[in-house]
Amino acid sequence: MTSIDRSGAAAETRLWHPFSDMSVVRRSEFVLTRGEGVWVYDDQERRYLDGTASLWYANVGHGRAEIADAIAAQLGQLEAYSAFGDFTTRPAQELAARIAGLAPVDDARVFFTTGGGEALDSAAKIVRRYWTAKGEPERMHLIGRTGGYHGTNGYGTAIGGIEANRAGWGPLMSATSSVQWDSLAALEEEILRVGPERVAAVFAEPVIGAGGVLLPPPGYLEGVQAICQEHGILFVADEVICAFGRVGDWFASSRFGLRPDLITFAKGVTSGYLPLGGVVASGRVAEPFWEQSGNMLRHGATYSAHATCCAAGSANLDLLAENGLVSRALETEGPLLAALEPLAAHPLVKEVRGGVGLLAAVEFSAEALAAGAPVAVFEAARERGLLVRALGQGVAVSPPLTISQEELDFLGATAAEALDAVAAASVA
The missing domain is CATH 3.40.640.10 (Type I PLP-dependent aspartate aminotransferase-like (Major domain))
Known part of the structure; x- marks a missing residue:
């Protein structure tokens, strides 16, 4: 939660975030407090599936004692x-x-x-x-x-x-x-x-x-x-x-x-x-x-x-x-792609890529890109409990290697909901 100063306004952060538009972020930070497995929690105890392993790196998941x-x-x-x-x-x-x-x-x-x-x-x-x-x-x-x-x-x-x-x-x-x-x-x-x-x-x-x-x-x-x-x-x-x-x-x-x-x-x-x-x-x-x-x-x-x-x-x-995690991507690369492949038929989507390792991307159509779809889908997914990574042409996922089939299903379904929400907002 963003802190509030004595005047009642959101306090301005002293942290200069990398790869960030600080004119937006300066009074609106997203604060994470803990993690367990493939999930992370914010300062309001809301739970999010870490669909990006933070920045491609949380391979063994969070909270490993x-x-x-x-x-x-x-x-x-x-x-x-x-x-x-x-x-x-x-x-x-x-x-x-x-x-x-x-x-x-x-x-x-x-x-x-x-x-x-x-x-x-x-x-x-x-x-x-x-x-x-x-x-x-x-x-x-x-x-x-x-x-x-x-x-x-x-x-x-x-x-x-x-x-x-x-x-x-x-x-x-x-x-x-x-x-x-x-x-x-x-x-x-x-x-x-x-x-x-x-x-x-x-x-x-x-x-x-x-x-x-x-x-x-x-x-x-x-x-x-x-x-x-x-x-x-x-x-x-x-x-x-x-x-x-x-x-x-x-x-x-x-x-x-x-x-x-x-x-x-x-x-x-x-x-x-x-x-x-x-x-x-x-x-x-x-x-x-x-x-x-x-x-x-x-x-x-x-x-x-x-x-x-x-x-x-x-x-x-x-x-x-x-824990057999080195080879786990060979077992899960197919199911990850399968969870996302239905999105290829979505009107915002140009292509779904994956199948080599536990990482994949959803690229958007030219019209969707012109309307700012990567950031919009990122935000809509986060509102629904899924963290994805906004890229120049779409969004990417690269979850921890410990992700289960049930969690992969949640990832795919929530990504679809986010796409639907952004598409509905664009015609409203």
Whole structure:
């Protein structure tokens, strides 16, 4: 509930919300107080199905005491310590070894960050620095895809393919470009235009998330990897959304038979219980830094390899493994799509997408988009106890991996009610 000041007016928040129109939010915040499983509660004790796992990350659901206990135990021993130089902690060592063993990356090494955007910028700097160390400093160009989202830091914004996120900042990082998200021919043409000897890396989300839940055409990702290998270019899989069970495996790259040179991760590594992200780098990429004395990677965050965040990550991975949640998306991706497919016949809807992992999107017609349908449907769903994510072309869902069939049915039925309410309001 929005607080009230002494004059009786809604009090203005001091919190500047990310990705928010503060002229609207400043006196109208939506306050959540607790969570249990796939449900969250507001400060009036109203219950909402968390249809988005917060921001794609609450993979094991809310209120897991196992993770809270692991956090408390680590805080009682050593909350954190810098990992610069030769310093480390047991939780950081253990989680790095575990992720390295799970990732489909040859001779993997793990560089920790505090989130996904920082992971993307770390990967971009690593690949550029790698080529300099290998005696090819002209290899600086980074290629992304239309619809791609790679965080909001410097490099991630520059290679991102959502134009609204790129606009208004002035000049972005140079030597970057974006190609059509589903076209191997477009990628090949761009590499040849730039010159293969100048391209450092190609960045791709296995399933594009914030850009609209865009599923890779059959053979596309394998084709990207093959093109990179042909030209000696590094292939970076951005798995900030896709990793740790979201598409039915520890990493989406495993599901698609890929072996990237680098993988970025965050979100599901702790299920959001504490902030953590990172980069998995192959032995090939690590070699000049690990084998050549004095060749330091002068990059890293104060809280990189934070002991308590890493302890949360290990406890979260235990839950994913012990409860069969890593493969649960394979069981529920069909039922999630089935719950939403009837919406394809709705007059506001252009297309329903899903079926690869526990995430899906409902894209609206041009007329509905012009009338502001994404935000309207988001609001109508919330009024009815369902949280969905408004995107540029529609709404997306990505519930916790623990969701039941009954809860999937509620998600689909409530989304339909929200669409009907918005359609009725538009003709009233």
